[in-house]
Amino acid sequence: MKSLDIADVARHAGVKPSALRYYESLGLIAADSRKGLRRQYDASVLDRLALIALGQRAGFSLQEIAETLGPATQAQVEFELDRNRITERADEVDRHIRALTLLARALRHVATCQAPSHAECPSFRKMMAEALKWSGKDRQKI
C-alpha cells in the first residue's frame, strides 16, 4: 500500500497539484493521510480522478460529478454511488452523443458541399433545422 504524494498523483492524472487541492475543497477527492502537512494519497485516487476527467469530458460540472460519485472518503476504493443517478447520466451522455453525431455530419457536409452558398443548399438547411430543433429542446441541460 504505497502512498503517493501530490506531485505523483498530479503527474499520473495529468492535472496540476493546485487542481487536486481544488478538487479536495469541493469534496471530489480526499487524501489518505498527511506526512507532516503533505497529503499522501492512495493509488485508488487515480481511479476517481479518471472518473472525474471522464465526467468533465461528458460536459458535467464538478458539482454534478461530486453528487454523482458521492463523498470522497479516506479509503476511496469503495466509493458509494447512486446507481439511478448514474444511469440517468449515461442517458444524458447518449443524447449528447447523438447531437455530436449530427454536428460531425453537418461539419463534414459544410467542408465538402460545392453549393455556391450554404444558405441555398437544401441538405445544409435541413441539418441546420435539425440542429436548431435539438438545441431548442434542451439548450439549458448541458
Add this chain to the structure above:
Amino acid sequence: MKSLDIADVARHAGVKPSALRYYESLGLIAADSRKGLRRQYDASVLDRLALIALGQRAGFSLQEIAETLGPATQAQVEFELDRNRITERADEVDRHIRALTLLARALRHVATCQAPSHAECPSFRKMMAEALKWSGKDRQKI
C-alpha cells in the same frame, strides 16, 4: 431582403440580444447596417448563429469557432470557411464521440456491476485504463 432587428434575431436564434452584441464584439457575427443606432441583420445571420451553437455544443470555444468560420462580413450569406480546418474539427468531434461512448459504457457498468469494489472489477479497470489513455492523448485540445 427584409432585415431583422436584434430582438427578432434573438428570438429566432434563442439567444439574448446581449449575447448577440457580445458575439459581434468577438467578430463572430456582424450587423448589415444600422437604422439610427439600431442594428439591422440579414436573415443569413441565423445560419451563422446555428453553426455557432453547433460548434459550442461540440465543445469549441467562441474563439475557435470564430477562427473556423472566418470573419463575419456585412453580407454574411457567403461566409468563407477553411475546409481543411472544418474537417479537422469534425475529426475532433468524432474523437469526442468515441470518448463519450466509452464514458456511457463505463457509467452503465458502474451502475450495474455487482463487484464489491470497482477497483477490483477487471472490466472497470480496463475501461478506466482506456479512458485515461484517451484523456492523456489530447487533454489540452478540448
Add this chain to the structure above:
DNA sequence: TCTTGACCTCAAGTTCGCTTTAATTCGGAG
C-alpha cells in the same frame, strides 16, 4: 544540524461566456 525545495494555506487573480446596470439615444405610434 542546517539547508533546501517541495509542500502547505488563504486570498486574490484569470479566462470564458455572458448578463446586468446605468445613463443615454432614438424610431415611430398617437
Add this chain to the structure above:
DNA sequence: CTCCGAATTAAAGCGAACTTGAGGTCAAGA
C-alpha cells in the same frame, strides 16, 4: 411634436474551474 419603449454604449458583475502569489512549514539529504 411629443413621448414611450426598445435599442445603444461602457463598464461592472457573475459562476465555473482553476492558477498564482505571498508567506510559512517541514522532511530529508549533505
